[in-house]
Amino acid sequence: MTARHLLSIAEFGAAGVQRVLDLTDHMVAVNQRPNPKVPALRGRTVCNLFFEDSTRTRLSFETAAKRLSADVMTFSVGSSSVNKGESLRDTIETVAAMGVDAFVIRHRSSGAPWQVTRWTEASIINGGDGWHAHPTQALLDAYTVRGALGRGGAGTTFDGVRVAIVGDIKHSRVARSNVEVFCALGADVTLVAPRTLLPPELPTGVEVTSDLDAVIDEIDVLYLLRMQNERISDAGAPKGAMGTLVPTIREYSARFALTPERARRLGEHALVMHPGPMNRGVEIQVDPAELPGALITRQVANGVAVRMAVLFDLLAGPTTTMTGLVSEEATA
Known part of the structure; x- marks a missing residue:
């Protein structure tokens, strides 16, 4: 059984860890193809909400979502209504109304991703919260x-x-x-x-x-x-x-x-x-x-495959198998 969110390793559990590590082997195979893309998440939308600076994590998630054929929305705090005083809750509810299946959230406040789960039906992936978890x-x-x-x-x-x-x-x-x-x-x-x-x-x-x-x-x-x-x-x-x-x-x-x-x-x-x-x-x-x-550098390279596995684990339908997708040429 897959999880709905990835908030911390402790809550995801040992079974979730093993599942994602095994899925990552398939994602590595996808990334080694001439066209490293599969239609696994076609029709799904992933929104990256980064309230702190990031290079590796943000770009890794963007790449991962695109290689699974998801639509990607990237939220830039510097040019958003947060600078006009908009709250985190209002931001989440506004973006969710546009049709989002998963939010990847990085926030300076520990516990912010847990709060966000109360305000949306989308899956939440913790991209780093304060001193707490990554x-x-x-x-x-x-x-x-x-x-x-x-x-x-x-x-x-x-x-x-x-x-x-x-x-x-x-x-x-x-x-x-x-x-x-x-x-x-x-x-x-x-x-x-x-x-x-x-x-x-x-x-x-x-x-x-x-x-x-x-x-x-x-x-x-x-x-x-x-x-x-x-x-x-x-x-x-x-x-x-x-x-x-x-x-x-x-x-x-x-x-x-x-x-x-x-x-x-x-x-x-x-x-x-x-x-x-x-x-x-x-x-x-x-x-x-x-x-x-x-x-x-291998950590950075593996980051794309692991985040592909996480997105697939949370968002792919129950009838979607990674083995089948890897073995076929993508039509995305």
Whole structure:
């Protein structure tokens, strides 16, 4: 049974995660065709409502919807009635009246996508809400690790895989969703950060350390996070400053960045990931292109296929099978 919304990994559930990962294999096959398009969502309309800046997520969803032959509406806050005082509810109800089957929503307020489900019958996909969740980023990260480790197929598990998520955990919605997805798949997760950049309530079942050097030799996946300057400012610190969270950026980098020395200590099999955008010289001081295990560009590429799978999962009719669509030439 498919879900109606994708709001968080926890609510989507382990079965939903497995379903989307398996569907993504079919979407990758579509994207490898000379004409990477299928008529799976012809007649459906997807609206991207991004109240925060975005490059990867917004373009990825636009591409994903078009490759499934959906009509795409993109909402630009800068030229909308939001600047005249229109509320989120009025915006949703206005756009929904034009005939929308799914909204992809990014908002600076945690919980906004859950609120929106009360105001429309359309499916809601959380494209990132405040510090809280970014479920499609977590799904594409899980799919990327699955492929890199050769753990594909039904019933995928990450048993025995050691994942270290390093950096600004406190303000990162990516970190929260990745903890949920990696733990749901059976990985051993360690959070690596100074105490000031850890959330007040730590997730169940994860290890925590402030010593990256103590774990760097043993990990299978090194997941680097940038310092979330804009969300730190939202929390009351001076804009563009770290406030009292870290003494200096130089000291933070010395303790938590992937330096050339730490890169040499990584195992030959170790994977290096980052959700982007990277702050070169802060959390990463080496050129990712020189790291054999770097998956950063593969994450971006997989984002289109994963978001195609999510849209298909939520919007395709019960009689539509992805296997059949992939095997036929699109008429879209």
